[in-house]
Amino acid sequence: xxxxxxxxxxxxxxxxxxxxxxxxxxxxxxxxxxxxxxxxxxxxxxxxxxxxxxxxxxxxxxxxxxxxxxxxxxxxxxxxxxxxxxxxxxxxxxxxxxxxxxxxxxxxxxxxxxxxxxxxxxxxxxxxxxxxxxxxxxxxxxxxxxxxxxxxxxxxxxxxxxxxxxxxxxxxxxxxxxxxxxxxxxxxxxxxxxxxxxxxxxxxxxxxxxxxxxxxxxxxxxxxxxxxxxxxxxxxxxxxxxxxxxxxxxxxxxxxxxxxxxxxxxxxxxxxxxxxxxxxxxxxxxxxxxxxxxxxxxxxxxxxxxxxxxxxxxxxxxxxxxxxxxxxxxxxxxxxxxxxxxxxxxxxxxxxxxxxxxxxxxxxxxxxxxxxxxxxxx
Amino acid sequence: xxxxxxxxxxxxxxxxxxxxxxxxxxxxxxxxxxxxxxxxxxxxxxxxxxxxxxxxxxxxxxxxxxxxxxxxxxxxxxxxxxxxxxxxxxxxxxxxxxxxxxxxxxxxxxxxxxxxxxxxxxxxxxxxxxxxxxxxxxxxxxxxxxxxxxxxxxxxxxxxxxxxxxxxxxxxxxxxxxxxxxxxxxxxxxxxxxxxxxxxxxxxxxxxxxxxxxxxxxxxxxxxxxxxxxxxxxxxxxxxxxxxxxxxxxxxxxxxxxxxxxxxxxxxxxxxxxxxxxxxxxxxxxxxxxxxxxxxxxxxxxxxxxxxxxxxxxxxxxxxxxxxxxxxxxxxxxxxxxxxxxxxxxxxxxxxxxxxxxxxxxxxxxxxxxxxxxxxxxxxxxx
Ligand SMILES: Cc1cc2nc3c(=O)[nH]c(=O)nc-3n(C[C@H](O)[C@H](O)[C@H](O)COP(=O)(O)OP(=O)(O)OC[C@H]3O[C@@H](n4cnc5c(N)ncnc54)[C@H](O)[C@@H]3O)c2cc1C
Numbered sequence: 177x178x179x180x181x182x183x184x185x186x187x188x189x190x191x192x193x194x195x196x197x198x199x200x201x202x203x204x205x206x207x208x209x210x211x212x213x214x215x216x217x218x219x220x221x222x223x224x225x226x227x228x229x230x231x232x233x234x235x236x237x238x239x240x241x242x243x244x245x246x247x248x249x250x251x252x253x254x255x256x257x258x259x260x261x262x263x264x265x266x267x268x269x270x271x272x273x274x275x276x277x278x279x280x281x282x283x284x285x286x287x288x289x290x291x292x293x294x295x296x297x298x299x300x301x302x303x304x305x306x307x308x309x310x311x312x313x314x315x316x317x318x319x320x321x322x323x324x325x326x327x328x329x330x331x332x333x334x335x336x337x338x339x340x341x342x343x344x345x346x347x348x349x350x351x352x353x354x355x356x357x358x359x360x361x362x363x364x365x366x367x368x369x370x371x372x373x374x375x376x377x378x379x380x381x382x383x384x385x386x387x388x389x390x391x392x393x394x395x396x397x398x399x400x401x402x403x404x405x406x407x408x409x410x411x412x413x414x415x416x417x418x419x420x421x422x423x424x425x426x427x428x429x430x431x432x433x434x435x436x437x438x439x440x441x442x443x444x445x446x447x448x449x450x451x452x453x454x455x456x457x458x459x460x461x462x463x464x465x466x467x468x469x470x471x472x473x474x475x476x477x478x479x480x481x482x483x484x485x486x487x488x489x490x491x492x493x494x495x496x497x498x499x500x501x502x503x504x505x506x507x508x509x510x511x512x513x514x515x516x517x518x519x520x521x522x523x524x525x526x527x528x529x530x531x532x533x534x535x536x537x538x539x540x541x542x543x544x545x546x547x548x549x550x551x552x553x554x
Numbered sequence: 555x556x557x558x559x560x561x562x563x564x565x566x567x568x569x570x571x572x573x574x575x576x577x578x579x580x581x582x583x584x585x586x587x588x589x590x591x592x593x594x595x596x597x598x599x600x601x602x603x604x605x606x607x608x609x610x611x612x613x614x615x616x617x618x619x620x621x622x623x624x625x626x627x628x629x630x631x632x633x634x635x636x637x638x639x640x641x642x643x644x645x646x647x648x649x650x651x652x653x654x655x656x657x658x659x660x661x662x663x664x665x666x667x668x669x670x671x672x673x674x675x676x677x678x679x680x681x682x683x684x685x686x687x688x689x690x691x692x693x694x695x696x697x698x699x700x701x702x703x704x705x706x707x708x709x710x711x712x713x714x715x716x717x718x719x720x721x722x723x724x725x726x727x728x729x730x731x732x733x734x735x736x737x738x739x740x741x742x743x744x745x746x747x748x749x750x751x752x753x754x755x756x757x758x759x760x761x762x763x764x765x766x767x768x769x770x771x772x773x774x775x776x777x778x779x780x781x782x783x784x785x786x787x788x789x790x791x792x793x794x795x796x797x798x799x800x801x802x803x804x805x806x807x808x809x810x811x812x813x814x815x816x817x818x819x820x821x822x823x824x825x826x827x828x829x830x831x832x833x834x835x836x837x838x839x840x841x842x843x844x845x846x847x848x849x850x851x852x853x854x855x856x857x858x859x860x861x862x863x864x865x866x867x868x869x870x871x872x873x874x875x876x877x878x879x880x881x882x883x884x885x886x887x888x889x890x891x892x893x894x895x896x897x898x899x900x901x902x903x904x905x906x907x908x909x910x911x912x913x914x915x916x917x918x919x920x921x922x923x924x925x926x927x928x929x930x931x932x933x934x935x936x937x
Contacts, residue, residue, distance in 0.1 A: 177556065177557060177558065177559050177560070177563065177626060177847065178555060178556045179555060179847060179848045180555065181555060182555075185555070246555045428935045428936070428937060431937055432936070432937065442931075442937040445928075448927075448928075448931035448932075448935070448937040449924070449927045449928075449931065451931055451935055451937055452926075452927040452928075452930035452931040452935065453927070455864070455930055455931075455934060455935060456864050456867060456868055456930070459845055459848075459861055459864050460838075460841040460842065460845055460864075460868065461841070462845075462848075463841055463844035463845040463847075463848050464840070464841045464844060466555065466844070466848070467557070467840075467844045469555070470555055470556065470557040471557060473556075473557070474557070474558075486837055486840060489833075489834070489837050490837060490841050538830055538833055538834060539830075541833035541834075541836070541837065542826060542829035542830045542832070542833040543829070544833075545816070545823070545829045545832050545833050545836070546816065546823055546829075549813045549816070550637070550809050550810070550813045551809070551836045551837075551839070551840050553840055553843045553844055553847065554557060554558070554559055554847075
């Protein structure tokens with residue numbers, strides 16, 4: 177049992193932090209980047225590929241680096257710290273995760289190889305309009321005729337879907353169950369939009385779109401879809417942790433520098449106590465994130481599913497607390513789009529509503545409350 | 555980063571589980587698990603059983619009965635003990651005065667007190683707080699004036715937990731009124747049977763008598779019972795209070811209490827609101843336990859990690875929250891808390907109101923939760 181990062185992990189963090197700092201040294205750059213096509217920095221994406229970051233989760237046979245969950249989590253935390261809009265979570269962790277888990281060897285080598293090299297961007301289309309975190313597809317239907325598969329229906333929100341080259345789509349199979357398909361972006365129509373945190377998503381319409389089954393055609397992929405969602409939930413929590421760390425730091429710095437009534441704000445105990453409570457929430461979230469990330473290495477689906485719910489609930493609670501207090505303790509400046517703190521609060525909310533919010537995870541945990549006596553940490 | 559316990563630590567945990575459940579009488583453990591009150595004799599019996607196994611004071615120096623364990627092993631010891639319903643060794647002895655004497659005491663004091671303190675042959679009380687010195691402990695006014703080789707003590711301590719059982723009391727007293735308030739404080743060990751010591755009980759809101767006032771009128775204390783140097787009491791107090799903060803969040807016991815509610819109030823578990831409250835608390839406790847493990851992993855040289863304030867703050871809040879849930883689950887049955895033993899209401903339900911009321915103390919003592927916020931905002935956040 178060990179909660180410390182080893183030297184290599186520490187070096188990875190430094191390297192990613194250093195690279196991101198060259199692009200997102202200030203919030204203004206992020207603002208300009210999200211306002212422009214494609215909503216992230218392609219040059220930075222290319223450098224992430226060169227560093228091997230985009231191939232971290234994938235095996236060397238598939239063109240990746242074969243790193244573990246802790247390393248992937250480190251990258252997500254660093255992206256979160258600067259609110260980087262690059263679609264690492266959507267493209268590499270989520271869509272790439274589906275390909276790695278379900279794809280045939282050639283599909284993996286092709287798609288993951290090109291993804292790792294920064295040549296294609298993937299996006300996972302797994303949510304129907306009004307849908308809520310289901311591993312069963314209902315918004316998109318798959319049909320097969322003469323061995324050729326096509327898809328019909330709408331997926332929305334597709335995070336990172338506006339500029340993705342390839343979509344990884346969950347669709348209801350003709351004989352029941354949910355399959356996963358690869359669709360070229362040229363074969364769909366899509367409408368892009370900005371989410372509350374100004375990262376890009378899309379509404380994607382499939383109208384007889386040509387689709388290639390990922391893995392064995394016609395087989396139900398429900399359990400794998402659920403597991404990849406759980407992994408993405410945990411990595412999303414890593415990203416949220418990075419956001420919260422920045423918010424707590426920004427808030428304490430602000431209390432030390434902002435003057436009102438002739439003194440810096442940290443003269444007011446009502447405020448320093450609230451900062452202390454933010455720190456408590458941050459530490460609790462940090463512990464849960466590290467723990468949930470570590471459960472992945474054990475390879476037990478049920479354990480990971482449980483960890484995803486637990487960290488999801490914790491992040492929802494801590495994120496609301498820290499995100500709201502960060503704005504409140506900054507006063508008016510926290511409300512502005514030009515200041516990172518409030519945008520961080522928007523990002524936390526987008527992550528949660530995309531990957532699973534507090535009530536969702538709480539409901540699932542509540543259903544299982546009688547399955548155990550004590551919750552075992554180790 | 556790695557989650558599994560090593561083979562050694564797993565065996566260690568199994569050994570703890572085995573020892574706790576076989577060496578400490580079932581009746582004592584049931585009393586703890588059901589949230590009933592322990593008698594003085596039960597507390598002594600339990601600690602002596604642990605001490606016989608070398609498990610009462612593992613965090614002391616090895617030469618005085620401690621164990622050469624890792625921080626993680628100490629954590630496992632603490633958690634498994636609570637899980638098994640074994641009473642935690644009396645904090646005043648095991649976590650407070652024992653480590654103080656081992657660190658600051660004279661050889662003579664060590665020989666005289668440490669073994670008996672570990673074995674609870676001496677029951678210690680903590681005489682720090684006074685009516686006008688609570689959070690601002692350094693403003694204390696009980697005085698000790700030199701007279702030949704002795705000190706003559708006058709004044710009043712209060713909130714002395716279980717002082718009615720106390721054999722000895724470790725006190726902070728003012729030995730110098732001329733200097734800065736912290737610099738004039740010393741620690742004196744006082745035999746509670748000495749003439750001039752008087753213990754008066756205080757009734758608390760749960761109807762119990764666990765705290766007392768302790769009055770000192772011209773109590774003569776031999777000079778060799780001062781710990782460390784005259785004027786060194788404040789340094790010792792800070793050392794002691796730092797240790798107190800670490801041990802004070804009973805995560806294991808709170809987890810156990812919550813799990814027990816799932817059995818005692820099983821008939822209410824089809825209520826989704828009840829399930830949600832339990833699930834939320836279980837998650838909060840998991841986050842806290844993991845934080846304790848992280849803090850343990852980072853604490854060096856036995857210095858408390860500043861984040862131990864997080865454990866105290868959050869641990870007491872969750873301890874209180876579980877007691878609130880218990881009270882809500884008990885409902886009208888909780889009114890019968892002071893009914894006779896033949897009450898038709900279930901025992902667990904009758905205990906919920908006093909327990910809820912009693913546990914309000916947890917966020918006041920051991921450095922109130924406001925003081926913990928102050929430590930976090932100053933020491934950690936630099937505010
Ligand atoms: C059940 C129980 C058992 C105890 N056992 C012992 C014992 O065995 N031995 C012993 O020596 N003492 C014991 N204590 C005393 C305990 O340590 C004190 O109660 C504690 O230090 C708080 O002091 P106070 O009660 O005087 O409250 P005060 O210090 O007067 O505080 C009143 C309120 O003001 C807040 N406050 C105080 N200062 C500040 C500040 N600077 N900023 C913000 N808020 C502040 C406090 O948090 C509290 O909410 C016990 C207390 C209780 C309730």
